[in-house]
Amino acid sequence: MAAGEAPRTRRALRFGLVPRLLLRPRRTYGEIVALDQPSWLTPLLLLSIAALLPVLALGHVRSAAGALGPESLPPDFQYYTPDQQAQFMQALDSTRSPTFLYLLPGVGALAVVWLGWLITGAVAHLASTLLGGRSTSLSVLNVAAWSGLPLALRAIVRAAFILAAHRAIAGPGLSGFIATDSTGLTLFARQVLGTIDLYLIWHIILLGLGLAALGGLTRGKVVAAVAVTEVVALLVQAIPAAILASLAGLTIVRPFLF
Numbered sequence: 001m002a003a004g005e006a007p008r009t010r011r012a013l014r015f016g017l018v019p020r021l022l023l024r025p026r027r028t029y030g031e032i033v034a035l036d037q038p039s040w041l042t043p044l045l046l047l048s049i050a051a052l053l054p055v056l057a058l059g060h061v062r063s064a065a066g067a068l069g070p071e072s073l074p075p076d077f078q079y080y081t082p083d084q085q086a087q088f089m090q091a092l093d094s095t096r097s098p099t100f101l102y103l104l105p106g107v108g109a110l111a112v113v114w115l116g117w118l119i120t121g122a123v124a125h126l127a128s129t130l131l132g133g134r135s136t137s138l139s140v141l142n143v144a145a146w147s148g149l150p151l152a153l154r155a156i157v158r159a160a161f162i163l164a165a166h167r168a169i170a171g172p173g174l175s176g177f178i179a180t181d182s183t184g185l186t187l188f189a190r191q192v193l194g195t196i197d198l199y200l201i202w203h204i205i206l207l208g209l210g211l212a213a214l215g216g217l218t219r220g221k222v223v224a225a226v227a228v229t230e231v232v233a234l235l236v237q238a239i240p241a242a243i244l245a246s247l248a249g250l251t252i253v254r255p256f257l258f
Helices: 017-023 025-035 043-067 084-094 098-130 136-147 147-167 182-194 200-216 218-247
Strands: none
Touching: 017 025, 017 043, 017 147, 025 136, 025 200, 043 098, 043 136, 043 147, 098 136, 098 147, 098 200, 098 218, 136 200, 182 218, 200 218
16 A cells, blocks of 8 residues: 555445445445445345345235135135034144244244355355356455345245235236146245345346456356356256145245346
């Protein structure tokens, strides 16, 4: 550092970049890249908080209603014998505890956020490096985190809908094309389709702009790197969401993808 030059400030949180990235992503990514230091904590903190909002909203709605909703009952429930209905309702009561309403979905939502960031950053760095990019892993991780901000807005909108409608979102994204009682690979496909919406497209655009700001890649190579990254991230991150969704009908857990 030259004599008389002020030392560079290393702030952990940079909330001022949030609205600027959403409104002027190209210019803001230039600032983020120029920082040359970790800046991923701010977007990941916002993503983590936002990911918990739908969990808390639906847990509150179901707790207030005293039931997990009609989607929790099998379609032929009315044909069960009284003893079978009583046994089913007794088993269902165990899924109305705070553990099933809040803890498990909350842990799953946070895991998807942080694992999604790591997976997206790692795959994007590998893909860009193979295509000729020379960006560092830190800079790609920063871009991966900031590009997830539209998904935080998605979670806020979903939480607001749940509270306003007093029910779960039956078919987020494109998941409405697959039945809610699906299992196995079909359930996995439903979780993947549930993340495909305008917010995901917004995220993909931001990821591409971020990789372009790092330099070293042509426009075509940026598109290829983003495509590979998103396909891998969607498939990998849908696994924990599908597992949690299969537990006692916990449909509130959706992949919070990058």
